[in-house]
Amino acid sequence: MAEFSPGLEGVVAAETAVSEVDGANGRLIYRGGYLIEDLVPVVSFEEAAYLLWHGELPNESQLDALREQMATARTLNKSARGTLMAMDAATEPMDVLRTVVSAQGASKSLTKPSLDEAIALTAVFPTIVGAARRRGQGKAIVEPRADLGHAANLLWMMHGEEPAPEKVHLVDTYLVLLADHGLNASTFAARVVASTGSDLTSCVVGAIAALKGPAHGGATLAARNMLDKIGSAEDAEKWLREAHARHERFSGFGHRVYRTYDPRAKILREMAKTAAPDLHRTAARTEEVALAILHEAHPERPNATNVDFWASVVLTGAGIPKELFTTVFATSRVSGWTAHVLESLADLRIIRPASRWVGPEPGKKPLQLTKR
Amino acid sequence: MSSGYVPGLEGIVASQTAISMVDGENGRLVYQGYVIADLAEQMSFEEVAFLLWEGRLPNRSELDALSLELANHRTLTQAANITLDALPTDTDPMDVLRSVVSVQGVEHRLGKPSVPLAIHATASFPTILARFHRRQSGLDPIQPRADLGHAANYLYMMNGKESSPEVVRALNTYLVLLADHGMNASTFTARVIASTESDLISSLVGAIGALKGPAHGGAPAAVIEQLELIGTADNAERWMRDARKRKVKFMGFGHRVYRVYDPRAKILKEMCRRMNPKFYELATKVEEVALQILHEEHPERPQSTNVEFYSAGVLQAIGLPKGYFTPTFASARVAGWSAHVLEQAAHNRIIRPQSEYIGPEPRKPIPLAERV
Numbered sequence: 001m002a003e004f005s006p007g008l009e010g011v012v013a014a015e016t017a018v019s020e021v022d023g024a025n026g027r028l029i030y031r032g033g034y035l036i037e038d039l040v041p042v043v044s045f046e047e048a049a050y051l052l053w054h055g056e057l058p059n060e061s062q063l064d065a066l067r068e069q070m071a072t073a074r075t076l077n078k079s080a081r082g083t084l085m086a087m088d089a090a091t092e093p094m095d096v097l098r099t100v101v102s103a104q105g106a107s108k109s110l111t112k113p114s115l116d117e118a119i120a121l122t123a124v125f126p127t128i129v130g131a132a133r134r135r136g137q138g139k140a141i142v143e144p145r146a147d148l149g150h151a152a153n154l155l156w157m158m159h160g161e162e163p164a165p166e167k168v169h170l171v172d173t174y175l176v177l178l179a180d181h182g183l184n185a186s187t188f189a190a191r192v193v194a195s196t197g198s199d200l201t202s203c204v205v206g207a208i209a210a211l212k213g214p215a216h217g218g219a220t221l222a223a224r225n226m227l228d229k230i231g232s233a234e235d236a237e238k239w240l241r242e243a244h245a246r247h248e249r250f251s252g253f254g255h256r257v258y259r260t261y262d263p264r265a266k267i268l269r270e271m272a273k274t275a276a277p278d279l280h281r282t283a284a285r286t287e288e289v290a291l292a293i294l295h296e297a298h299p300e301r302p303n304a305t306n307v308d309f310w311a312s313v314v315l316t317g318a319g320i321p322k323e324l325f326t327t328v329f330a331t332s333r334v335s336g337w338t339a340h341v342l343e344s345l346a347d348l349r350i351i352r353p354a355s356r357w358v359g360p361e362p363g364k365k366p367l368q369l370t371k372r
Numbered sequence: 373m374s375s376g377y378v379p380g381l382e383g384i385v386a387s388q389t390a391i392s393m394v395d396g397e398n399g400r401l402v403y404q405g406y407v408i409a410d411l412a413e414q415m416s417f418e419e420v421a422f423l424l425w426e427g428r429l430p431n432r433s434e435l436d437a438l439s440l441e442l443a444n445h446r447t448l449t450q451a452a453n454i455t456l457d458a459l460p461t462d463t464d465p466m467d468v469l470r471s472v473v474s475v476q477g478v479e480h481r482l483g484k485p486s487v488p489l490a491i492h493a494t495a496s497f498p499t500i501l502a503r504f505h506r507r508q509s510g511l512d513p514i515q516p517r518a519d520l521g522h523a524a525n526y527l528y529m530m531n532g533k534e535s536s537p538e539v540v541r542a543l544n545t546y547l548v549l550l551a552d553h554g555m556n557a558s559t560f561t562a563r564v565i566a567s568t569e570s571d572l573i574s575s576l577v578g579a580i581g582a583l584k585g586p587a588h589g590g591a592p593a594a595v596i597e598q599l600e601l602i603g604t605a606d607n608a609e610r611w612m613r614d615a616r617k618r619k620v621k622f623m624g625f626g627h628r629v630y631r632v633y634d635p636r637a638k639i640l641k642e643m644c645r646r647m648n649p650k651f652y653e654l655a656t657k658v659e660e661v662a663l664q665i666l667h668e669e670h671p672e673r674p675q676s677t678n679v680e681f682y683s684a685g686v687l688q689a690i691g692l693p694k695g696y697f698t699p700t701f702a703s704a705r706v707a708g709w710s711a712h713v714l715e716q717a718a719h720n721r722i723i724r725p726q727s728e729y730i731g732p733e734p735r736k737p738i739p740l741a742e743r744v
Contacts, residue, residue, distance in 0.1 A: 004385040007567065007721035011384055012377040017731030033732035042737045055731075059743040082458025083471065086451040087478060095478040098577060099455070102474050106459055106467035110586070183727040189564045189578055195380065196557050196585025205470060206561055206578030213568025214482070215722045256724055350587045352628055353381035355555040359390030359427075360405030366414065372431040 004356050009256065013351070014183055014191060018052055018339045021182040026260035030180060031055050031339070036263050045150050045175035046070065049122060049335035052180055053115055053342065066119065067149065073123035074144035074153065076131075080104035084128070089135040093327045094212040096132040097125070098205055104128075105201025113200035113345060118338035121204055125331040126150065130157025133324055151175055154331060155319065163319075170275050170318035171328075174311060177264045178329055180336030182257065186210040186217065187333075187340050194341040195351040207337045211330050220325040223252035224312035226286075233285035240289045244297070250290045252309025259302045268310035275317025283313045377728050382628065386555055386723070387563060391424055391711045394554040399632035403552060404428070412639050417522045417547040417704070418442065421494060424552055424711035425487050438491065439521065445495035446516035446525065448503070452476040456500065461508045465501060465699045466584040470577055472500045477573025485572035485717045490710035493576055497703040498522070501696060502529030523547055526703065531691070542643055543690050543700075546683065549636040550701055552708030554629070558582040558589065562709040566716040567723040575713045576706060583702050592697040594623045595684035598658075605657035612661050616669075622662045624681025631674040640682035648689035655685055 005011050020029040028036040031052050039048060043057065050058040050066050058066060076084065083103040087096055104124060111117070131141045134157075142160045144153055151172035155163035181187070190207040194200075211217035230239045240250065255262060272280040287305050294303035315325055378384055393402040401408040404423050411420060415429075422430040422438050430438060448456070455475045459468055476496050483489065503513040506529075514529045523544040527535040535543075553559070561582040562575040583589035602611045612622070627634060644652045659677055666675035687697050 004388060007723050008381075008384075008386055008725035009721075011381070011725045012728050013381055013725035014727045015377055015730045016727045017729070020727075020729035020731065027734075029729070029731070029734055031731055032737075033735045034737050035734055038737055042739055047740070057737060057740075057743055060740060063740065079455075079458045079460065079463075079471075083455040083475060086454035086458070087475060088451065088480075090480050091478045092480060092482070095474070095573075098574065099471060099474040099478065102467070102471040102577070103455060103459065106463045106471055108460070108462045108464060110464065110584070110590070183725050185564055185568050185722055185724050188723065188725060189561055192557055192561045192564060193578065193582040193585070196582050196588035197590070198581055198585035198588075201467075202470065202581025202584055205474070206565065206581045209570055209574030209578040210565040210568050211570075212482075212574050213565070213570035215720075216568035216570075218482070218569070256722070257726075347379070348587075349380040350557055350585075350628070351380050351560065352557050353384045353386035353555050353560060355393075356385045356388045357390070357393040357402075358388045359393065359402075362393065362395065362400060362402040362405060363407060364405040366406050366410055366429055369419070369429075369432060369435065372429055 013188060014344070016183070016340065016343060017055065018336065018343055019180040019182055021257045023257035023259050026258060026263055028181065028263050032057065036177065037267060040173055040176055040267055043176060045172050045179070045332070048176045048179045052335050052339035053118060069119050070123040070150060071146040073120040074127050074146070076100070076124065076127055077104055079106060084131055089138065093129065093132040093136070093324055094208065094330070097128050097327050097330060098208045098212070100128045101208060102201065102205045105199070107199070111199055113194065113203065113338070113341050115342060117200045118342060121200065121338060122334050125334055126154035126157055129324060129327040129331055130154065132327065133158045133321065134160070136323070154328070158324070159319070167318050170271065170314055171320070173271065174268070174314055174318070174328070175332040177267060178307070178311070178332040180333070180339065184216065187337055190337040191340055191344050192351045194344050195348060197348065200338065200341055203341045204334060204337055207333070208330055211333065212326060217326045217329045219251060219306070219308035220312045220315065220329060221322055223309045224316065224322045224325065226251045227279060227282055227312065230282060230286055233281045236282065236285040237289045240286065240293055244293050250294065252306055252312065253290055253294060254303055255306045258304055261304050262307050264307040265305050265310045268307065268314045272310055272313040272317065275314050279313050279316055283309070386560060387716070389555070389712065389715060390427065391708065391715060392552040392554055394629045396629040396631050399630060399635050401553065401635050408549065408635050409639065412545050412548050415548055417544050417551070420548045420551050421707040424707050425490055425714065441488070441491050442495040442522060443516070443518035445492040446499050448472070448496065448499055449476055451478070452500070456503055457507065465504055465695050466580065466702070468504045469497065469500055469699050469702060470580045473497070473573065473580060474577045476500070477576070479571060483571055485566065485575070485710070485713045487714065489572045490714065493573065493710060494706050497706055498526035498529060501699050501703065502526065505530055505693065505696065527690070538647070539690055542647060542686055545639070545643065546686055547704040549639060550679070550704035552705070552711065556588065557585070558705065559709055559712050563712050563716045564723045566713040567720055569720065572710060572713055576709055579705070579709045580702055583698065583705065589698045589701045591623055591680040592684040592687065592701070593694040595681055596688060596694055598623045599651070599654055602654065602658060605654050608654070608657045608661050612658070612665060616665055622666070624678055624684070625662055625666060626675055627678045630676055633676050634679050636679045637677050637682050640679065640686050644682050644685035644689070648685045651685035651688060655682065
């Protein structure tokens with residue numbers, strides 16, 4: 001039998017045209033062949049989602065049609081709303097998202113994943129995230145606004161006030177940057193679920209479940225928590241040296257695929273300067289010291305800053321409360337998850353790997369209960 | 373660094389496990405060293421769940437403690453009840469299960485997977501299904517009974533009366549047989565989710581989504597539907613040869629791993645003979661013809677009857693409605709899913725495979741106004 005590579009590291013599990021992480025050269029390519037740094041100045045989240053779904057950037061009328069379709073799909077259905085309101089207001093927001101998406105997509109009979117469904121699911125995430133925030137604050141839920149774009153509507157539903165254009169821009173850019181990233185764990189989970197012929201909601205719910213983990217989407221919050229503990233640029237060196245001595249892992253550093261600086265982190269680092277100047281100062285010093293310590297400890301390892309580190313600073317600058325970071329990540333990545341599921345339909349084959357037996361020799365006879 | 377792409381990860385070792393082994397060559401299914409035939413009709417589902425979670429069979433006091441813990445966690449939270457009642461009565465019970473398990477397991481802060489959490493989740497599945505079934509039938513929910521075992525209580529909550537010992541035994545055997553099965557797609561989904569350090573409920577919700585697919589757990593109802601179309605044993609050959617010309621797939625045949633008769637199918641077939649003679653008469657004829665036709669088409673392939681085929685007859689004899697076949701499968705497999713999550717968490721490495729990019733070479737995006 002084949003060799004065992006823990007975590008399937010280096011094992012090719014899918015062919016895809018949705019995105020490519022070129023770790024050796026520090027490039028992220030979105031469908032159609034666009035480098036992430038070329039897209040960011042040119043496209044909105046809706047355009048990026050269109051690109052991931054269709055393989056081409058939309059023209060003006062195609063973009064208008066997509067925006068309109070998304071704006072009309074922002075409302076929760078009756079079961080989803082009932083489910084949302086039944087949950088304790090202090091529920092972890094990712095659990096709210098997982099549950100309400102499941103209820104919103106509950107259906108009478110199995111349907112094949114479709115683009116319309118992908119659009120509808122993507123459109124409804126800000127509604128759920130906004131509602132989770134409002135309820136968590138003990139405030140009334142804000143209804144979606146059809147005249148706002150995706151990023152602006154997300155901020156509107158969280159805060160209940162007209163968002164400032166520069167905050168909208170920060171969120172929109174973040175959403176474009178995080179929309180897809182090769183075969184990461186949540187996308188892979190979505191593709192495994194899809195491979196059984198299941199429905200799109202099941203795929204997306206499974207992906208939300210995977211993104212929740214601190215080793216995946218939860219890492220942005222962990223990075224921000226670390227920066228909060230460090231407190232200031234002046235305290236960074238002392239805190240990091242002590243943490244390192246306690247064998248604590250630095251949040252926001254290291255990635256399985258990139259061998260150079262993550263191109264998304266580079267863009268976010270630049271944005272962070274103006275988005276959150278104070279936190280940026282702490283973060284910049286933290287990065288400098290952390291990379292130095294990691295290099296001293298493992299000179300052979302390419303220990304680079306990952307996207308979560310600088311995303312945590314930019315999202316803070318955009319006015320997103322840290323408890324909501326992972327849900328905002330999901331709000332972006334759902335476009336990629338659904339693009340991957342739709343792509344996988346063209347050649348659906350159940351993903352059923354093998355396992356290696358490390359248990360007792362088969363054939364042991366069970367003892368009767370009274371003799372155990 | 374990356375190896376060649378193997379569709380569906382066939383033959384690729386994705387995990388090491390001591391929970392179960394599918395020995396496809398010899399037609400053996402092994403749980404923690406015990407061959408399934410030695411467990412199936414002698415052990416309760418509770419004993420087998422303990423075996424999967426703890427790696428050994430329980431003694432009397434351990435079994436009593438587990439039974440009590442299960443009985444104490446058969447009630448749903450208020451939020452779960454409200455969610456369940458908010459879903460339309462014609463919702464697919466798998467979507468109900470996915471949504472209500474999600475809400476039943478919500479947390480305020482991220483918890484680590486544990487045996488108690490596995491017990492609580494396993495205990496809740498029958499309650500969710502029975503409550504929804506009663507609602508669909510316009511009947512009041514039945515409160516669980518602590519004095520009944522897992523299988524007996526499930527049937528009691530579904531039907532509002534106790535089932536005969538023979539029927540309870542049959543359901544128990546079914547649950548034991550289906551409790552685990554190596555690295556199948558839903559179990560693998562659960563492990564991918566667990567590998568991000570997400571919580572147990574997230575893994576289970578993802579696994580339910582995968583089991584729903586017709587290429588995985590969604591098939592037993594389709595077996596019954598196909599047998600209904602065939603109608604009688606005399607009609608089998610004519611109907612099936614004709615169906616084949618129309619490229620109709622025979623439901624309940626073929627499996628990626630077994631090269632000989634599935635040991636579970638063998639046991640279920642014998643149960644069908646005793647409990648469901650009408651089904652047995654038709655099904656054995658259909659099986660004979662299906663295997664003959666499949667052999668004619670692909671003499672090189674080891675086409676054999678899979679577990680779904682005779683599962684359908686057993687579940688029908690037990691009196692479960694067709695729509696509850698796959699959710700009952702989930703009620704068995706939740707034991708295995710949670711055992712795999714615990715094992716994954718104990719030896720974790722994030723499951724993040726590679727993908728092969730098949731899209732266009734990098735190029736520059738055109739601004740919106742210039743796109744045609």
